[in-house]
Amino acid sequence: MENVVLVVHLILALSLIGVVLLQRSEGGGLGMGGGGGGVVSGRAAATALGKVTWGLAIAFICTSIALTIIAAEQSAGSSVIDRLTDAPTPAPAAPSLPDLGGSLLPPTPGEATPIVPSAE
Secondary structure (H helix, E strand, C coil): CHHHHHHHHHHHHHHHHHHHHHCCCCCCHHHCCCCCCCCCCCCCCCCHHHHHHHHHHHHHHHHHHHHHHHHHHHHCCCCHHHHHHHCCCCCCCCCCCCCCCCCCCCCCCCCCCCCCCCCC
16 A cells, blocks of 8 residues: 555655646746736736645645654554664674683693693
8 A cells, every 4th residue: 555655655756746837937036037917906816726735735644644654553552673673683793713622711729831842
């Protein structure tokens, strides 16, 4: 279900970008010129592209809310920190030491020192 909503969301986003780019500049923004049709009325007449833009924007917001709800249900109230503290920590592996034929510790007093044959 999440994948279907996500695909619809992406299609809506791309469509919304396309429709906004197709519209003609109404002027006034950042000092750029544009059409002077809305000077007297204060509000320009709603065009077909304007209505499509509003419809896509409302659908985009609805899919955004739906994706948020789906993600919240999947989290099931657990935090990432909770998952980290519940996970068992692996024991560190002991480093492997080469076998030198005897103990690496110095001999205790009264203990015989092992004789290691020389490599000739």
